[in-house]
Amino acid sequence: MSLLPETLSLHKTTRKHYLSLTLGAESQVTYVWINEDKENLLSKTRTLQQEPAGIRDIPEWDTASNALNEQILVPVRMFRDPFTLDPNKLVLCEVLTDKYVPTGNSQRSPCVKVREEVKEFEPWFGMEQEYMLCGSDGKPYGQPAQGWKFRGVSCAVGSDNVYGRDISICHYRACLYAGVKIGGTNSETLGSQWEFQVGPCEGTELGDHLWMARYILHRVCEDFDAVASLDVKPADESSATSGCHINFSTKEMRSEGGLQYIEGAISRLSKHHSQHLSVYDPHGGADNKRRLTGQKTTSEFNKFSSAVGRRDVSVRIPGHVFRKGCGYFEDRRPAANCDPFSVIKALLETCLLGATEQDDEKERETMAS
Numbered sequence: 514m515s516l517l518p519e520t521l522s523l524h525k526t527t528r529k530h531y532l533s534l535t536l537g538a539e540s541q542v543t544y545v546w547i548n549e550d551k552e553n554l555l556s557k558t559r560t561l562q563q564e565p566a567g568i569r570d571i572p573e574w575d576t577a578s579n580a581l582n583e584q585i586l587v588p589v590r591m592f593r594d595p596f597t598l599d600p601n602k603l604v605l606c607e608v609l610t611d612k613y614v615p616t617g618n619s620q621r622s623p624c625v626k627v628r629e630e631v632k633e634f635e636p637w638f639g640m641e642q643e644y645m646l647c648g649s650d651g652k653p654y655g656q657p658a659q660g661w662k663f664r665g666v667s668c669a670v671g672s673d674n675v676y677g678r679d680i681s682i683c684h685y686r687a688c689l690y691a692g693v694k695i696g697g698t699n700s701e702t703l704g705s706q707w708e709f710q711v712g713p714c715e716g717t718e719l720g721d722h723l724w725m726a727r728y729i730l731h732r733v734c735e736d737f738d739a740v741a742s743l744d745v746k747p748a749d750e751s752s753a754t755s756g757c758h759i760n761f762s763t764k765e766m767r768s769e770g771g772l773q774y775i776e777g778a779i780s781r782l783s784k785h786h787s788q789h790l791s792v793y794d795p796h797g798g799a800d801n802k803r804r805l806t807g808q809k810t811t812s813e814f815n816k817f818s819s820a821v822g823r824r825d826v827s828v829r830i831p832g833h834v835f836r837k838g839c840g841y842f843e844d845r846r847p848a849a850n851c852d853p854f855s856v857i858k859a860l861l862e863t864c865l866l867g868a869t870e871q872d873d874e875k876e877r878e879t880m881a882s
Contacts, residue, residue, distance in 0.1 A: 525736065539561065539563070540601055541560060541601040542561055542602045543556050543557070544558070545605050545725065546605070546606040547619045547724065551619070551852050554724070564599075565591065565602060567591065568588050568604070573585055573587050574606075582611050586607075590605045590722075591605075592605075592692050603691060605721050607619060620854040620855045621854045624861075625716075627862055630861075634763040634765070634865050636716055636762070636861060637712070637715060637761070637767075638712055638713065638716070638761055639713045639841075640719060640758065640760070640853060641708055642709050642710070643706065643708045643757065644730065644743055645742045646676065646677040646707065647742050648740070649739070649740060651740075653748070654739050655704075663704075663753060664703070674704065675704060676704050677705055679737070680741075681700075681707045681709070683733050683737075684698075684726075684729060685698050691729060693722050694718075695722075696711060696712055701755075709730075711723045712760065719857060720853040723853045724853065742755075743850040744850065745804040746803050754803075754809065755849035756846075757848060757850075757851050757853070758843050759843070759856055760844075761841060762841035766778070770838060771838065775840070778842065782827075786816075786817040786827065788859070788863075789863070790846060792856065793847045794851055795851070800850065801846065801848050804848060807825065812845065822835070828843065829843045
């Protein structure tokens with residue numbers, strides 16, 4: 514049941530009193546980790562006797578799982594807590610089994626391993642996270658009763674065009690307070706659809722910051738009785754979709770004459786299209802099959818494409834990059850609910866570690882079928 518606005522307001526006013534209470538030296542640390550479905554997040558909070566100065570000051574913590582055995586939460590990156598404020602912290606955790614083996618919840622450890630193998634290339638990443646705002650009843654947040662309003666253009670303004678701007682603004686500020694490397698935000702093509710950007714970050718750092726930005730978004734939405742959906746199509750099949758485009762570069766790509774390295778990487782990606790789609794959403798490509806229809810600035814699921822400036826392709830070279838002759842490229846295939854670690858790992862492996870002739874032959878067979 515959805516709470517009435519006046520009830521929400523009363524709850525938040527009452528909450529301010531308790532947050533104003535003076536603490537001792539203690540610090541509340543909220544552990545955040547990726548759920549077993551690889552899409553959603555979980556969290557729980559504990560008290561430390563003093564404010565942690567860094568990630569090494571935060572202990573591991575056992576937690577229950579759907580299996581019989583316990584799992585271990587291992588802190589990997591610390592942020593300030595924008596909800597309960599200093600000296601309290603948010604900490605992103607990797608989930609290990611009781612034998613200290615990474616679980617399938619996240620691809621962070623494999624991603625770190627590949628990142629170490631290619632560190633001399635100095636890979637940078639940025640991701641553009643699209644999401645749609647719904648009410649707790651599942652209907653478009655703040656919009657008229659007739660349903661999702663499709664504008665066809667992003668960055669619109671006006672109460673007749675966009676809904677939920679306060680959520681976007683509050684999320685932006687909360688991320689900045691936390692220390693998340695959020696780069697910007699804008700409205701998208703549906704009335705209740707928004708986007709924020711994270712990066713540039715080096716390697717797996719991007720995955721840490723994007724997952725924490727998602728957690729903060731969900732927490733902010735709790736205060737507005739809203740839901741941030743990362744479903745690629747939470748609305749009807751004719752509506753716009755949500756993706757999580759990733760921008761990628763190496764020091765060679767960013768340097769003078771880097772366009773040749775960008776084009777070389779795109780050529781490698783073209784030979785492994787289906788392999789990337791299998792990890793660009795948490796359901797092995799099923800979500801992207803709904804999303805990548807070749808319509809509304811999406812590419813075709815079964816066909817790799819690239820171009821300068823166009824947005825209906827698999828991989829885009831921005832116009833300013835082409836004119837300058839160096840910079841980065843944008844892979845537009847990752848779904849809104851992707852695991853960033855899986856996306857980063859796939860790009861590093863294909864673009865920098867290369868691929869064997871057997872891989873190329875397997876890709877040709879897959880595309881042919």
